Amino acid sequence: MPPNRRFEELDYQKTPLGDLVLRRRTLPSLDDIEVHEIILGDAFLMTSLFTEVEQALSRLGLAAAKAAFPGKPLDVVVGGLGLGYTARAALEFPEVGSLIVVDFLEAVIGWHQRGLVPLGPGLTADARCRFVRGDFFKLALSTGDEPGFDPLECGRLHHAVLLDIDHSPSNLLHEGNSAFYTPEGLHRLTSHLHPGGIFALWSDDPPDVAFIASLTQVFATCEAHVVTFHNPHQDRTAASTVYVAVSENQSGQRRA
DSSP, X not given: OOOOTTXXXXXXXXXXXXXXXXXXXXXXXXXXEEEEEEEETTEEEEESSOOXXXXXXXXXXXXXXXXXXXXXXEEEEEEOOTTSHHHHHHHTOTTEEEEEEEESOHHHHHHHHHTOSTTHHHHHHOTTEEEEESOHXXXXXXXXXXXXXXXTSTTOOEEEEEEOOSSBTTBOSSGGGGGGGSHHHHHHHXXXXXXXXXXXXXXXXXXXXXXXHHHHHHSSEEEEEEEEEEETTTTEEEEEEEEEEEOOOTTSSOOO
């Protein structure tokens, strides 16, 4: 019996966070478009069918970084690799001098290195891009002499950190991540940013008043951008949120 080309499981692995599945399928209802999907345990993490918000995270975050650091090469961290759309959108900025992509799951990094996902070959071929296997949240909360996001350079500072891991600050993949979203956790993150650096976050929920309050306790400014997109599965307009926060500069003010 010939294989079912409309649905193919490309990889399955057990992980500390649950069973991880990468699958590829074609959608007859959408002119046989081919999509890749990631499922972790019972959670549907990502599809290549609509990636507008993942790309908006990079574009909004790095537009702010360009304004904060005009004419400078930008050192950027992306938390969460997934199918690679946030990372690829970041690399579309010629101002990006280096990109570290942190992912907890070694299997996800392997998909890109093995070419199992469409964006993998391009990301691995870009000399500016480097994958780091690690727990973004532990690295973000690290202090003092701990390595931070770059295991090759202890204490390295970055111009922008873009985060796309949890569904939202209140809908987490793991409860252990919750400490990051508090004012204390966000303050620790700023120790990994250059003064005036940018933190941007994707959320699948509407703007969260409580989280905005936490951001404003730590950062000089913050904005919540509602990003709308068409969901072909449900044939409706959907919306997510991208938060962009600017840390204080040396004088305690936002960079001009």
